[in-house]
Amino acid sequence: MPTYCIYVYFTWSLNLLKNLFIETIGCQMNTRDSEIMLQLLEQNGYSLSADLASADAVIVNTCSIRGKAEQKAYSFIGSLRRQKEENPDLIIAVAGCVAQQEGEKMRVRMPHVDIILGPQSIYQLPDLFLQVAAARKGIISTSQSTDFTIPSFLPDLKHGLPHKRFVTIMQGCNNYCTYCIVPYTRGREVSRRRSDILAEVQHLVASGVREITLLGQNVNSYGNDQPREERTSFPDLLRQVAAVSGLVRLRFTTSNPKDLSPALMTCFQDLAILCHHFHLPVQSGSNAVLAKMNRHYTVEQYLAQVDGLRQACPDISLTTDIIVGFPGETAADFQATMDLMEKVRYDSAFSFKYSSRPPAKSCDFEDTVSDEEKAQRLAIFQNRQKEITEERHQEMVGQSLEVMIEGISKMGQGQWSGRSSHNLIVNFHSPATYSPGDLERVTITESCFNSLRAELTQKENVKND
Ligand code: 5AD
Ligand code: SF4
Secondary structure (H helix, E strand, O other), rough: OHHHHHHHHHHHHHHOOEEEEEEEEHHHHHHHHHOOOOOOOOOEEEEOOOHHOOOOEEEEOOOOOHHHHHHHHHHHHHHHHHHHOOOOOOOEEEEEEHHHHOOOOHHHHHHOOOOEEEHHHOOOOOOHHHHHHHHOOOEEOOOOOOOOOOOOOOOOOOOOOOEEEEEEEEEOOOOOOOOOOOHOOOOOOOOOOOHHHHHHHHHHOOOOOOOOEOOOOOOOOOOOOOOOHHOOOHHHHHHHHOOOOOOOOEEEEOHHHOOOOOHHHHHHHHHOEEEEEEOOOOHHHHHHHHHHHOOOHHHHHHHHHHHHHHHHHHOOEEEEEOOOOOOOOOOOHHHHHHHHHHHHOOOOEEEEEEOOOOHHHHHOOOOOOOHHHHHHHHHHHHHHHHHHHHHHHHHOOOOOOOOEEEEEEEOOOOEEEEEEOOOOOOEEEOOOOOOOOOEEEEEEEEOOEEEEEEOOOOOOHHHOO
């Protein structure tokens, strides 16, 4: 029996640990929040389990950005009803944006749920577990305070790849893009204290982490909610994080183009560890639609940002988010999005059909685009983006790049998988043995849609990226 199984069997037979199953839906913020909830419950007698049927507690961390994500959450929560009937001691906690938004409505619709908690309440989860064990009745913890501060928290590295981690730098959003539910579910922007962020990064690096991704709904407005005398801008924060000794790669997401400053572009010239990737959601290529979306920039301003980034970092990989079928989007508006895509030539793009999300303001706009038309526009966009992604990957053949190793690739012994600074998956053969987080220099030999193939770069051919 492998050591891990002996450990699980031993602790199980002594009934020391309870099994915790976590289902996470949605974005990286949710992934990070699930890691925090897991760590807090591990400190309170729970152990992560991949087996839902034998769980003593289940957390469903939900996303409500589009109707489909919300339906997925409800259908998973609904599927737990039977298990709860068979095992009334099972604790079911629903976290994330659907929980925040629905609160009491969810308790009525899903009475088998014990705890409904919003994103600001995740740090209270062990307490909520104790309360539910004592009271055995549903608890709702979805209050949102403007005085909320993100607690200091030092993560452990028990799960996941050991060399990379997300660090949350802020929560919430103040932008109120008219289609978006986030400001209602995650609340107003709250920046985390700079000292806590740096302490977390230093702690992670001291524990062996080599790559950090700073997370926020709109990282460029980091610090805007802090008192003037304590305020640190996002570019300054990046510089301070980049100075943490031992950190090898630094990333961040997500940015609203309206707040992308020249100071941030300069970071790409000055900070050697800042990865060459920028996710810059444009949402639409039509000025009329952008105005209706309340995005506060025009296509021309967006293209100037793209130029600035490419001047600062010529090989930067650009990715984006697009919504098709926003209320009032005409065929000409959609064509403008296609034109923009041809101008920028994104490395990849996430694209979505518009979904009406009450209480977001766009719900009051007349939904003029039929579902069929939305699906058609989405297919046209995605097909063309697929071609551009393939062309962009093809352009990389022959280039020598540094990859950070993630582990052995699915292709088996001697085959390794890593990520480029652009965040592309690169697979290559090497007789060497690596640990996650090691760097290797490879030359791209072949492009595939989702990844690149490479071979070790001959030492005499090594030159900078
Ligand atoms: N409908 C469709 N897509 C949406 N997004 C946000 N709200 C909606 C919505 N109501 C997309 C945006 C955003 C990404 C995270 O999700 O493109 O950037
Ligand atoms: Fe939503 Fe706009 Fe805020 Fe992004 S910037 S979370 S799209 S409101």
